[in-house]
Each structure stands twice: as structure tokens, then as C-alpha cells.
Amino acid sequence: MSGKKELAEKIMHKMYDNDPYSQWLGIECLDVDAGHCTLKMVLRDEMLNGFGIAHGSITFALADSALAFASNGHGKHCVSIDTQISHTAPCGSGDVLLAEATEIQRSKSLARYDVHVKNDKGELRAHFRGTVFIKDKEWII
DSSP states (O other), X not given: OOHHHHHHHHHHHHHHHTOHHHHHHXXXXXXXXXXXXXXXXXXXXXXXXXXXXXXXXXXXXXXXXXXXXXXXXXXXXEEEEEEEEEEOSOOOTTOEEEEEEEEEEEOSSEEEEEEEEEETTSOXXXXXXXXXXXXXXXXXX
């Protein structure tokens, strides 16, 4: 395992252990590295809106967590400063969702990410885009 991947995994675990919302969502990390992260979660009844489909905040939160773990995996504290999501198809209770964050561009102070949220059949359910501010503060692990 590369040193960067090991660092990204340690940071993700430290963040997740202090993130009760991601824990409530039941998020499972399938893969994390500097600039990349894949998460999995199963939609539950209490995550649905009045139409019986996933509340938009649920898919947003899953994508946002993937953004956070991917961007912080480089070793510096990163916080989102701009995010947006397009919901492309509904999701229902019991659906398995996968969110994959991919770094598109990174400079000294900013980084941009695409996050695709798909079901377990590989069908796109949401497209999330995020920009993070990269702080000078290093993660201490």
C-alpha cells in the first residue's frame, strides 16, 4: 500500500469517527485515496420524502461525504466552498447507492471534484460537483 493511500485511509477513519451524520446514513467506505473516494450506503424508509423516494438531502450528503474524504486524503484540511447537485433519477427504500468522487483539478488553495451517485446496477442517480478550499493546516494522524 502506498504511503499516500495509507494516509488517506487514516484521515477518512478519523473524519468518519467524528461524523455522526455519516454514521447515521450507514455509509461504508469501499475505497479512498488522495483525490478519490468511493462510498456505499443503503436507503432506509426514514430517508424518504413525501413522494416515497429518497430525500434530496440524502444523496447530497452521500456525495458530500465522498467529496470530503477524497479532498482531505491529500493530508491537508479541506472544506467545501461551493457544491451543487443534479438529481437524474429517483431512488427508493432498499436501493444501494455508490458515490464515487474524482478530483478534476487541484491548485495550492482550491480543488474541484465530480461525484457520480449510481445505484448498484450502475445507473446514474445524481451528479454532484464540488469545490473545496485547501487550508494550510495538515492532518495530524
